[in-house]
Amino acid sequence: MTVTTPASRGRLRAAASQAWGAVALPVLSILLALVVGGVVILVSQLLEPNGSLNPIRPFEAYRSLFLGAFGNVDNVVETLVQTTPLVLAGLAVAIGFRAGLFNIGAQGQFTLGALGAVIVGVALADQPGFVAITAAVLAGTLVGAAYGFIPGFLKAISGAHEVVTTIMLNYVANSILAALVSGPLKVPNSPSPVTRDVGNAAFPILIGTDGHLGLLIALVMAFVIWWLLFRTTRGFEIRTVGANPDAARYAGMRPKLITVFTMSLSGALAGLAGACVVLGVTHKMQSSFATSVGFDAIAVALLARSNPLAVLPSALLFGAMRAGSNRMQVEARIPPELINVLVATALLFLVATPVLRRVLRMRGARPVTDATPTIARSYGGSGSGPGVP
Amino acid sequence: MDVISILYGIPVLGIVFQLGGYLIQVVPTSAPIIMRSVPPLALGALCGVMCERSGVVNIGIEGTMLASAFTAWVVGIGMADVMGHGLAGPLGFTIPLLIALVAAVLVAIGISLLHAWLSISVRADQIISGTIINIAALGVTGYLNTIIAATSPTSAGAFTRVTLPTSVTDLPGIGWLLAALFNQGPITLSVLVLVIGLQVWLFRTRWGLRTRAVGEHPKAAETVGIDVVLLRYRNVVMAGIFAGLGGAYLSMEAGNSFQANMTAGRGFIALAAMILGRWTPIGAFLAAVLFSLFQTLGQTIKFLPPTGDLTIMLQAPGQFYDALPYLVTIVVLAGVVGRSIPPAADGQPYEREAAT
Numbered sequence: 001m002t003v004t005t006p007a008s009r010g011r012l013r014a015a016a017s018q019a020w021g022a023v024a025l026p027v028l029s030i031l032l033a034l035v036v037g038g039v040v041i042l043v044s045q046l047l048e049p050n051g052s053l054n055p056i057r058p059f060e061a062y063r064s065l066f067l068g069a070f071g072n073v074d075n076v077v078e079t080l081v082q083t084t085p086l087v088l089a090g091l092a093v094a095i096g097f098r099a100g101l102f103n104i105g106a107q108g109q110f111t112l113g114a115l116g117a118v119i120v121g122v123a124l125a126d127q128p129g130f131v132a133i134t135a136a137v138l139a140g141t142l143v144g145a146a147y148g149f150i151p152g153f154l155k156a157i158s159g160a161h162e163v164v165t166t167i168m169l170n171y172v173a174n175s176i177l178a179a180l181v182s183g184p185l186k187v188p189n190s191p192s193p194v195t196r197d198v199g200n201a202a203f204p205i206l207i208g209t210d211g212h213l214g215l216l217i218a219l220v221m222a223f224v225i226w227w228l229l230f231r232t233t234r235g236f237e238i239r240t241v242g243a244n245p246d247a248a249r250y251a252g253m254r255p256k257l258i259t260v261f262t263m264s265l266s267g268a269l270a271g272l273a274g275a276c277v278v279l280g281v282t283h284k285m286q287s288s289f290a291t292s293v294g295f296d297a298i299a300v301a302l303l304a305r306s307n308p309l310a311v312l313p314s315a316l317l318f319g320a321m322r323a324g325s326n327r328m329q330v331e332a333r334i335p336p337e338l339i340n341v342l343v344a345t346a347l348l349f350l351v352a353t354p355v356l357r358r359v360l361r362m363r364g365a366r367p368v369t370d371a372t373p374t375i376a377r378s379y380g381g382s383g384s385g386p387g388v389p
Numbered sequence: 390m391d392v393i394s395i396l397y398g399i400p401v402l403g404i405v406f407q408l409g410g411y412l413i414q415v416v417p418t419s420a421p422i423i424m425r426s427v428p429p430l431a432l433g434a435l436c437g438v439m440c441e442r443s444g445v446v447n448i449g450i451e452g453t454m455l456a457s458a459f460t461a462w463v464v465g466i467g468m469a470d471v472m473g474h475g476l477a478g479p480l481g482f483t484i485p486l487l488i489a490l491v492a493a494v495l496v497a498i499g500i501s502l503l504h505a506w507l508s509i510s511v512r513a514d515q516i517i518s519g520t521i522i523n524i525a526a527l528g529v530t531g532y533l534n535t536i537i538a539a540t541s542p543t544s545a546g547a548f549t550r551v552t553l554p555t556s557v558t559d560l561p562g563i564g565w566l567l568a569a570l571f572n573q574g575p576i577t578l579s580v581l582v583l584v585i586g587l588q589v590w591l592f593r594t595r596w597g598l599r600t601r602a603v604g605e606h607p608k609a610a611e612t613v614g615i616d617v618v619l620l621r622y623r624n625v626v627m628a629g630i631f632a633g634l635g636g637a638y639l640s641m642e643a644g645n646s647f648q649a650n651m652t653a654g655r656g657f658i659a660l661a662a663m664i665l666g667r668w669t670p671i672g673a674f675l676a677a678v679l680f681s682l683f684q685t686l687g688q689t690i691k692f693l694p695p696t697g698d699l700t701i702m703l704q705a706p707g708q709f710y711d712a713l714p715y716l717v718t719i720v721v722l723a724g725v726v727g728r729s730i731p732p733a734a735d736g737q738p739y740e741r742e743a744a745t
Binding site: 040044047048049102154157165167172176178179183295298302335339340341342344347348351352 | 448507511513514516517518520521524525528529531532533535539540653654658660661706708709711712715718719722723
């Protein structure tokens with residue numbers, strides 16, 4: 001029989017309040033976002049042809065959203081399939097945040113990663129599965145890394161802010177995809193531009209009808225990145241540079257090198273996400289890639305406070321919303337863009353955390369941005385920003 | 390052998406020279422097309438200048454413009470539906486269009502107020518605040534557009550362009566320039582006025598001087614009695630007007646419809662124009678013209694095919710020209726054209742010291 005001493009009870013309470021502090025605000029933000037989304041659904045009914053105000057429509061919408069995500073085993077597997085790229089891309093953005101970098105380019109790195117995987121996958125379509133899969137995954141990862149290297153390198157040598165350069169590179173990636181798929185990669189005589197099938201490079205199915213190898217890769221990578229960030233010297237450097245580049249420099253680290261390394265790693269993760277989608281789900285590529293993984297990843301990382309392990313539940317939430325949005329569209333006739341509204345609103349409440357805390361008098365909750373160092377340093381021209389003297 | 394022909398002998402330089410020659414040659418003919426893609430870039434850049442000169446980074450210009458473009462379109466439809474199109478005044482002004490324009494600007498002001506509140510009062514990270522605005526604008530406009538487009542509504546139309554008499558546009562030397570600048574719709578014409586107005590405002594008025602002071606050294610500005618917080622609020626909110634006009638241009642003057650994500654990165658190219666223009670209105674405008682040149686190059690080479698070594702330009706896939714403005718933006722940001730120094734306090738939240 002153990003005796004609960006006051007000291008251990010106090011420690012328990014401290015741990016509980018710490019856990020509450022970490023979870024409370026994200027959960028609250030999501031709930032508030034659902035409320036706002038409900039109001040949007042309610043009001044937008046008036047815009048429909050002969051629309052009338054149906055007060056239970058939001059509940060219908062959220063019900064089919066939930067059932068679409070978790071209704072039966074197939075739905076759950078579909079949710080996990082949607083979650084996979086979000087975990088990897090979410091890790092990409094999170095590790096960037098840790099180094100004080102805002103990688104909005106996950107979208108472009110994701111697209112080109114998928115393209116790299118499909119090129120190698122198609123080329124090795126007849127080779128044994130193990131060889132083809134390994135090569136295609138590596139290709140996607142490396143192409144993503146190269147595409148992340150560009151903005152990192154530009155930031156290191158000229159201070160060009162990665163936010164603007166990566167967004168520009170997202171558009172460039174779309175053009176590269178369109179040019180290659182409607183040009184050299186196109187299947188001859190096909191009515192619409194599409195690449196060949198990746199054949200043996202396709203991921204094996206592990207669970208259900210669609211649960212592919214990528215699920216496992218994403219899960220493992222979350223732990224790998226956590227280990228890298230918190231158990232290795234390089235991870236310590238990344239976090240130090242993110243927290244205070246000047247201090248890092250005085251300590252003998254090289255912030256510019258870390259910037260380039262982190263952006264490349266970030267790109268590699270986003271590229272891996274693209275490879276997982278193309279090898280696990282689509283098996284071929286069209287000339288445009290209708291996805292918002294790269295942008296959802298920003299929300300995933302912010303919600304997870306850039307903690308690699310917290311990225312898992314955070315990505316699951318968004319994966320579930322994406323998976324359920326189809327059913328919501330069919331059953332409740334709600335456009336799937338509603339998910340973007342929910343994402344943005346949840347982020348808004350997260351960022352307005354100090355206000356939320358004051359309103360709700362939550363003292364224990366820590367501000368969300370603690371893990372995301374200030375990234376609004378000046379862009380263009382100057383290296384680390386002149387700052388206020 | 391003169392210097393020019395020696396330079397032409399070097400292959401790469403030869404191409405560059407030919408390209409320059411080609412551009413100079415086609416500018417008079419393609420100027421009207423170039424000018425038509427200037428307004429959103431120039432207005433977005435003016436919005437950026439006004440925000441950043443007072444020390445607030447606004448990366449949400451893209452989303453603000455998108456929301457305004459959508460608002461202009463929707464309100465125009467609604468108003469035309471309620472009151473009919475009515476009589477068209479000069480430049481195609483109708484009452485529904487006028488209300489739509491005002492609504493678009495008001496929405497932009499509202500969004501800017503949100504950004505101001507998040508970045509000045511809440512002291513949230515300004516880049517994240519702007520990103521939220523972009524995601525939210527994409528989501529809300531996309532969502533509502535899907536619902537509204539299903540009703541296949543009739544648009545309220547668009548503004549029309551001024552036509553200068555041919556005696557003016559045929560003037561030797563400058564006729565093409567006058568035609569390009571003034572054979573335009575009302576929003577484009579307002580850009581010219583706003584650029585000059587903002588330049589004067591920023592460098593010749595008390596408010597402008599205070600803005601620059603707050604953007605460079607807010608603490609010093611506060612010491613001499615300038616209310617940093619109030620001034621930043623005022624500037625960011627006023628800057629919203631520019632973004633609102635830029636968005637309205639897309640759905641009211643360049644065309645009369647709305648498509649999901651129709652701004653297509655123009656808000657970000659505008660930021661690059663602002664940087665290239667060294668945070669000055671006139672500089673930003675000229676940079677916007679340069680970016681428009683690259684944005685329209687794909688069209689230009691189709692109706693004015695280049696000759697000589699430059700025929701290679703016709704063989705490049707169309708996607709290359711789609712990507713060109715974005716590539717140019719990256720090159721500019723990477724400082725190839727020289728270093729540009731932002732306002733010193735750009736992007737930093739201001740915390741007033743507690744009175745003791």
